[in-house]
Amino acid sequence: MSLPRNLRVGLALTVLVVGVAVLAEFWTPYPPLAIDVLHRLAPPSAAHWLGTDNFGRDVLSQLMAGAGTSLFVAVIAVAVGAGIGIPAGVVAAVGGGLVDTALMRLADLTFAFPALLTAVMITALRGPGAANAMLAIGIFNIPVFARLARGAVLSLLRRDFVLAARAVGVPWRGIAWRHLLPNAAPILLVQATIQFALAVLADAALSYLGLGAQPPQPSWGRMLAESQNYVWTDPLLPVLPGIAIVVAVLGLNLLGDGLRDRLDPKLRRGR
């Protein structure tokens, strides 16, 4: 069975980024923070494959370490969003009535704030740092998952197998675990992949603004911010972290698209 092309490319890029991030935990060509002022702003060479930055740090090592920072922030942020959002959505759908209204209006409220503004607000209140960036990105992920889970569960509730389970007296908790979540899982998984891509982008944006991972922790967004004054003299410096962000986000988006194509029953039928 051959996989669709977007799924293949997405999977390859994602595996590459994750692989690099894992590898960086154990090995980078140079310690990412080691400065070497004598060789600052060096062009790519055999010694420094992607050159060095304004402090003489190895750009490749920093990009590798930055992948870990970005993915870690994104994983936690999506976990926070899904961990709170999905149960809230299921409760809203199953509970109905006032519970539903209250939870969904709360989600609308959170949605009404532009995502990045929410993040900036949270980091302004709690101070900059990777942990607060995770929290901030996680919070604006909550309503996304809550709404999606609610919608999916609402349609499942009218399906025969759920009605049958209810008729024989399976408790709600059992129905939720055994019938609702497994059937809603594909659509949630697809959304999680896309939210993951957005989280990587949001992390880069926050770091670029100085609100994400703090120096000296390597981060793509900060590399971008710090190198922008070198755009005329050493254009590779700002371009490389940009490419890293594009590869990671593109890979995850393609992966999400591909997964949806495979998992969404409606689309499958249409083919």
Add this chain to the structure above:
Amino acid sequence: MRAIIPSLAALAVAAAIVPAVTAPAWARDSVSIGMTLEPPILDPTAGAAAAIGEVTYQNIFQGLTQIDAAGQVVASLATSWSVSADGKTYTFHLAKGVVFSDGEKFGCDDVKFSLDRARGKDSVNPQKALFAPIASVACPDAATAVVTLGQPTASFLFGMAMPAAVIVAPGSAAGDKTKPVGTGPYMLGNWVKGDHVTLVRNPKYSGKAPAMASATFRFIADPAAATAAMLAGNLDAFTLFPAPEAIAQLKADKKLRVEIGSTSGKIIVSLNEAKKPFGNLLVRRAMAYAIDRNAYNQAVLDGYGTPIGSHDVPGDAGYVDLASTYPYNAAKAKQLLAQAGYPHGFAMTMVLPPPAYARRGGEVIAAMLGQVGIKVKLVDMEWAQWLSQAFTHHDYEATIVSHVEPRDLYQYANPHYYWNYHSATYDALYKKYQAATDPAAQLALWGDLQKQLAHDEPNIFLCAMPKIGVWNANLRGMWKNALITVDIVGQMSWAK
């Protein structure tokens, strides 16, 4: 129809004439100046931030004397003065017809008030030491001020030219922090916190009205944003430009002029000796050996700075080059750390104010200290928070900051200063320096003070701050060098 044609003709004539007549009104008479830090208040006699002086000095407030572009002491509110033979009595002849911007007349009583306030017990003046030599201030008449010193002090007139020694009025001094009232050619227009301060001409100014009707000081700490603002023409001038890496790019722009000069700024890693382990001389020396000043200069200042080894800058009279007191030597640093009882180093926190020399410098310094086992946590701080927490309340372990006041060795004899350095040897030496009357002996003692600091290494002395000035090529009146950081708007004008 006939009536229309003449009126059209009149219109055409008017159209031709009007621009010619009103052209002077259209010529630019305002300037916008970039600064990295925002002044927390606008009263240079009540706050240590150099940004206060940069906005207000000679613009809003004037002193008895002033520093000119060449770094010399020249007349200001005192048009002339004489010094008694024993060097203890200064008789200042004050400018006549001067009024404060609120209409109050300026006279000797304002001088007496300002000096007594600055040296008083409750004084919050950031440079109290400048006023310590004063024994009394007398006013024989409104236009004469007689200042008697306890002992001859060669640097007295220089001290009176500092931003902290400007003359304020008894009626308005209390409100100067937010509503500054001075004798200068400008007064506060408006102040949008976090964004800009605008100065406008002071209609009551007694001298010749300055060319610029207004000046706006904008606060931009980020090097990339500062570069973009200069290139886009959003700013006309940046006196202490924060992005040395962009100099080549700015120089290539014909609309801009770039001048590299000198300042009195000493970039140092301040250590709080009241916190462990920075009270330990061995630890401080180990840190001094662990830090490569040349590397800092290259990486952070693009090589435009000059490595220093004590609290003084090259070019200052009596400067002693001590930059090689602790040459970069990681092995030696480790050895000293082991000797001090920290064979595996230690963990410390370094707070970083917004300027690039601190934020970028922090990463470089942290990496260098990391090489010898000192784990540095970097914490970025906004300027107001830094001033309050680190500078005022001494709640910090280490920081990076540029001390811009010229010849400010007196701060090491100040036991309450934020680095908590106490040395009986230094204090005695400083007393001796103050009391010295012979210029040669004074210079020698000035050198000894620097050597004592290099020996004690209360702070890690990094580099003399270069003055990277960038301004519109048509703007006149900017200073190449800056003994004190100022933007004298009254001297600025646009080329015709």
